[in-house]
Amino acid sequence: MKLKLGDHSNALNDHSRVMREQFGIRTTGEQYVIALAGNPNVGKSTVFNALTGLHQHTGNWPGKTVDNAQGNYSYRNKSFLLIDLPGTYSLLAHSVEEEIARNFICFGQPDATIVVIDATSLERNLNLALQVMEISSKVIICVNLIDEARKKKLSINFGELEKELGVPIVPTAARNGEGLSDLQKAVYSMVVEKKKTWPKQIPYSEEVEQAISALLPKVEALSLASIVNPKWLALRLLDSDVSFIETISRYAATQPQRTVASQRQGG
Template sequence: MEGNHLSRTETVIALAGNPNTGKSTVFNALTGLNQHTGNWPGKTVLRAEGKYINQGQVYNLVDLPGTYSLLANSVEEQVARDYLCFGKPDTTVVVVDATCLERNLNLVLQVLEITSKVVVCVNLMDEAKRKNIIINIKELAVQLGVPVVPTSARAGAGLDQLVKTVSDVAGGQLKPTPRLVQYDSRVEEAIQKIQPQIQKLVGDAYNSRWLALRLLDKDPIVIAALEKCLPGQQDSKMKVGGELWA
């Protein structure tokens, strides 16, 4: 996974997943000793980052807190969600447990609402094999609309393919087209009504559909974060909190 020459520009990769999926094992296997830890700004939640090199390109891997959801019911969920939306990583890897895939897919679908540049890492494939669990990886990729890579991180199996796939997505050679959750007609109509106004505010910098969903929920954390991310918008509070509700 290492090249001979370093690139000047780092590619940022977010690593997300439920607790106990082997996410930390994936992180350690890719970054080795090239990592450091601290806290997220203003939080007591641990932040771990590490680097690895592939084909001369430096990749900065940001290990997000393990979460079951991105609905910001906890500090960990808030940190993970805000980073995925406002930190704008070049690619997000979502690590899922092959032995309880259905439960883990909830987080995958939520991440896909924020960003299309996603790679799903189905980890613990060795455990699944021991339990006689068979996963159709190709069909899962078709259903999700994003690349899916099977791994057994403890044994190092599948990690080379994961690194290559991440590189292809981050570099634009592979362009995922995720299948998004469709809500009932009333919600979809509301999204269509306010999404164009959000698009005018944020342009292509952020996912306007996801922001529309969060604003429909009157999510105060997202509203506050959005205001901070709108440079030069002195009246953004009025626009975000008022105009979009009209």
């Protein structure tokens, strides 16, 4: 069976707008919503401040950002609304801050998600990146702190990493502004020029894949499946993580009824 992976966010329908508004996101006209996700203390707010000119709290310890912050920037005459999220190690984690980040990534309908990762700790950081890539194909990986990696004499083959992961990789040293125009360019290519990605998907054991296939028809019938990848929803059901399933149900319940007009447009 062929799965649609996240290409739902292309056309912003009523469902998506309602979901966004739950997070206090109101965009006017053609404004693209870009989420900044990543492990704690990797430089998300530093990227956010550099691009928006705002002053989110930064510092060298984890857990500074505790709520979503929004700020604008323009690039090539297009307007982007950047959402700075609290740090999170996993989309399956449970602190309040992590839930804020997770809920926005999963249900906030960003046009793209930048996952900021620490160049000196790639393996640990890629865990979250791969989880986000399971939900959405609109992912850009910003490998930050490359100045620190250089100091530690770490060499990273960014081209190879990009090939392996199937999404754009942008090296940055956000504190010095290095690479940030490349990051803006990558966001523009993805959301304005609709450049395609092929995010690497982690295969599960045959047993789990079979269970997913059995659940998929039921999950695909849910209205939430039009904005969240059905395979990912099936996996969460298999996890039996009751509190997360309750969260999913809450978002599902706030989905507007499909109107005749949106059905006509295929929404």
